[in-house]
Amino acid sequence: MEEAIVLYPSPTIGHLISLVELSKLLLNHKSSLSIHILLPTEPYSAGKMDTYIAAISATYPSIKFHHLPTVTLSTTTATHHETFILEVLRLSKPLIREQLLSISKKYTIRGIIIDFLCTSGLSLATELNIPAYIYITSCASFLASYLYLPTLHEKTTKSFRDIKEFLDIPGLPPLRGTDMVKPFLDRDDDAYINFLDFAIQTPQAKGIIVNTFEVLESEVIKTISDGLCVPNNCTPPLFCVGPLILADGRQRTGGGSCKSSSDGGVPECLTWLDSQPSQSVVFLCFGSLGLFSKEQLKEIATGLERSGQRFLWVVRNPPADNIGVAITPQSDPDLDSLLPDGFLERTKERGLVVKLWAPQVEILNHSSTGGFVTHCGWNSTLEAVCAGVPLVAWPLYAEQRLNRVVLVEEMKLALSMNESEDGFVSADEVEKKVRGLMESEEGKLIRERAIAMKNAAKAAMDEGGSSPVALSKLVQSWKPEK
Structure with missing residues (x-):
């Protein structure tokens, strides 16, 4: 049967775009792959996905989108917008299972790449014996704080918003408690409880894919890879395949009025x-x-x-x-x-x-x-x-x-x-x-560093660069064990 990779993004436009860009790289690396992207119900209307998905489908026929049946949220109020996302994903879990079983009838699924917000789906991959990879849409520095969250949770009974002293997280500069991820600030909040559970589960994945590149975050990438952020467990292999960004700058993902001029549609x-x-x-x-x-x-x-x-x-x-x-x-x-x-x-x-x-x-x-x-x-x-x-x-x-x-x-x-x-x-x-x-002089130094990092990002994505090498290792890891 034809080989397939399944991607399970958070149903929000920014997270979807990042995983679609990863899909394009995977197809460039291995054109015979069939890519299947599972799309749960949008929890809110921050940006219209239909036009974007239609454009991708028309250009990349090997990328197939699977719209899951609509689920209805039990609540319309929350402290964090992430709460709505997590509720949709919880309700969609049996639908994800059905879709994976359906795809597996026609394809050999070599792996499933799961947005970290969708970590509740990790148990389905284990149940169905599909190698699972967690995808981090943010930086490796966020990943360090995320992996270390269970350790921090054990060290204190306070919520991060109430901690006055700096937090000591391997690989990161000193962080104030209030600089932690917003849904992490209150340990009694449902969002915190969910993310804590996800962080505990993440080391069970076969690998962690991060939208970053080595030169940008070399120290924290090494710290994570050395296992310092998961002191009581094994850290899965890290694949830094970025920067994955929207290739077409005019792709419209929401309403707006940067009007086209009269001379041919240029905004x-x-x-x-x-x-x-x-x-x-x-x-x-x-x-x-x-x-x-x-x-x-x-x-x-x-x-x-x-x-x-x-x-x-x-x-x-x-x-x-x-x-x-x-x-x-x-x-x-x-x-x-x-x-x-x-x-x-x-x-x-x-x-x-x-x-x-x-x-x-x-x-x-x-x-x-x-x-x-x-x-x-x-x-x-x-x-x-x-x-x-x-x-x-x-x-x-x-x-x-x-x-x-x-x-x-x-x-x-x-x-x-x-x-x-x-x-x-x-x-x-x-x-x-x-x-x-x-x-200012400080602004000038930042500008010079920004230009240097632009060149480093290009080098990272060029043939033989750190990101294509990481992508190649990721694809190699899908091969069935003999």
Whole structure:
């Protein structure tokens, strides 16, 4: 029978894109493979997947998407958006089993690659005797904290949000308790309990695949591989196959209005960038879920105006619920009511505000882009690394505070946007960090390091580079034992 690999992503657009990019690499390495991607119910509407999936299906017939039957959530309220994802995946577990059995009737399944959010499916792979690999959509530094979570849990009875001293995690710089992954902060929260269970299960996998590359995180990769993050168990082999990022910068994954210009469909924001000096524009964008209050939007605007820097800023409406992220369809924001009076008029010669969405990969790779204020989502971080663009790190949710510490302290690719205890960032801080990135000596050093890391990322993905070598070892591990 034909050989197949099954991929089980979290049903969210950012995680899906990352695994689809991995699928493309696998097909380049072994074109005879049949790739099957299992798609549970979307837990919320952060970005429309249909167009993306249709485009991939049309271009890569060897990648087959399996839409699982719809499940209905038992709750509509939660502290974290990840809670909705975990609930969907729990309810989908019997559906995943049925799908794996169905695929196995026509194909020889050599392995299943499971998004770490879908670790509840690991027991199914064991039951059906399918080699299972956990896929980490974030960095190796996150993986270190994740694998070490059971050890930290045993060392304290406190929630991380209440721990004042620095945490000592192998391979990582000192972390404050509040810099841990957001769903990890309260040990009594259902999300924490789920992730703790997943972290305990992860060493049972045949391997762990990480969307990173060796030069970017060499120390922490070695620390994990040496078994220091799982002191009471064996650590599976690590396969660092990144950077896996969206190849087509114009791929639209949500609503938005970076309108096409009248001269052939080029987005207006790219045409505007064409008219700006080299490396002069600061790009501000906060992922598919990032939202700010009306008060915070006004502070950002004031800081940008005072900074005197050119800017391209993607703006959304403030959050409408207590979760504070964009898990419902977004309407066009009324910029005049959200931003300070006269701001758009006063800054029109050096700034452009875009509603909802912009082609991020293309903007980051544009010669006029000189800096990126980002939420530190790992996909966005890798896109900036591959474009050689220096960062201002402003985390909002998930593991982004941990990513900020690593980007600033270890990788030295970012300045830190510092917030008050309630998470608010002042106009003065926005002005200081935007100007610092573009004008200061520290900003210059970060820019030089960003360009060097861009070259390192390219070398990692070139033939014979560390990532293709890791991918080859991964494929070799699928061969049946004699």
